[in-house]
Amino acid sequence: MKNPEILFINCFAVKHSLKYFYTASSGVPNFPEFVSVGLVDEVQMFHYDSNTRRAEPKQDWMIRATADDPQYWERDIEYLKQRFEGTGVHILQWVYGCDWDDETDDVDGYAQYGFDGEDFIAFDLKTVAWIAPKQQAFRTKHKWDRDKAWIYKTNQYLTQICIEWLKKYLDYGRSSLPRTDLPSVSLLQKTPSSPVSCHATGFYPDSATLIWRKDGEELHEDVDHGEILLNHDGSFQMSVDLNLSSVTPEDWRRYDCVFQLSGVKNDIVIKLDKSNIRTNWEKPVDTIIIIATVFVLGLILIVAVFAAVGFVAYPNTKVVVYTVISPVVVGANQ
Incomplete structure (x- = not known):
């Protein structure tokens, strides 16, 4: 098999990402009331849930990062738990994060909420305002849009603070995170x-x-x-x-x-x-040849079986051979 034409790589840029996923629930059996997961370049860096009540770094470099800011997890988690109070028997999800292109230095950010598995409200960086896809979220949108301080902090976090943390995490995990593997x-x-x-x-x-x-x-x-x-x-x-x-x-x-x-x-x-x-495909053998072969083998098997049965049924039978001799006419003239 010929080798496919592969073009060698001289240089590359990577788009990095920092994402946080939060889930708050009430009345869901066998599920923590609060779960938080953080990812850097799709690699999980920490996990927290209300059952263990502690954040568990998933990477060695995250241990060094939290050592620089010991209150990082507690401050972030307590802030979100306060916002999720009073959800009732429902599931509220929040995802936010940012992307950074290390070649063009372009940045992007996102923050969106989901309620019972459906989109509820999201922040639009272009208009610097909240977008409500459903009528049930209009009141929340108007309330949050009026809170200019909240708008400013959200925009600043997604475009600046989140990027700074992303770069810091990339620096801590330099040996494993900036990774590009070809297939x-x-x-x-x-x-x-x-x-x-x-x-x-x-x-x-x-x-x-x-x-x-x-x-x-x-x-x-x-x-x-x-x-x-x-x-x-x-x-x-x-x-x-x-x-x-x-x-x-x-x-x-x-x-x-x-x-x-x-x-x-x-x-x-x-x-x-x-x-x-x-491919694993092989050309099938001609069907007629297969049928003929099976038929011939079947006949041979039948003959062999009958021969064996006859031998077993009459093992001591003597075979007498008679020779027919032409008769002699005696006394024809007598």
Whole structure:
């Protein structure tokens, strides 16, 4: 099998992220009333719940970070617990965080609430105001929009303070967090009539795209994109299928699969070629030959069985051979 064309990487930039997920619940059996999880570049850095009543750093570098600010967890958690009071028998979720591109220095932030599994209210950095997708959240929106100090603090946190903490966490976890892993890319096919699947596995982070191209242009027809899935080692995998039922063998050379990882300038390209396709399919044996072979073997088996039965039934039978002799006419003239 030919090796796919892989373009070597000279330099890359990475978009980093800091995210916090909070869940407050009341009356839910076997579930903590309050849970908090923090992620840096999709790597869990801490976990807290109301049952253990303590934050558990998930990375060694987070222990050093909390040593610099011993009250960090308690201050943040107590603040949120106060805001979540009085939710009743419901589930209230809050996610907030920020993104930072270490090449362009662009930043972005988000803060949004969900109530009983549906979007409730979110902060819009462009308008510097709260957005209420549901009528039930209008009162909260108007109240929060009038609180200019709260608006200012939210905007400042998402665009400045969150970014500062993100950079600090990246510095503490320098050896493990700024990580970019390229995948192995393969073409897979179950049978000659099946779609050809372009499969990429082992890449990190998950901000990646996998496409089919024809003559250098991205294909949208006869293409089926799969979801990005998590591997057991923390890396990711994804697939995109191409239906070749209307493509002639002569046109295969016009197609290729392209993997693109966010921040990586060069792509991984694999040409659509039969020599590049991996499959477990084997050409089936002719059905007529199989039937004829089974029939002949069956006859042989039947003959052998009858011979064995005859031998067992009459083991001591003597075989007498009679010879017929032509009669002699005696006394014909007597």
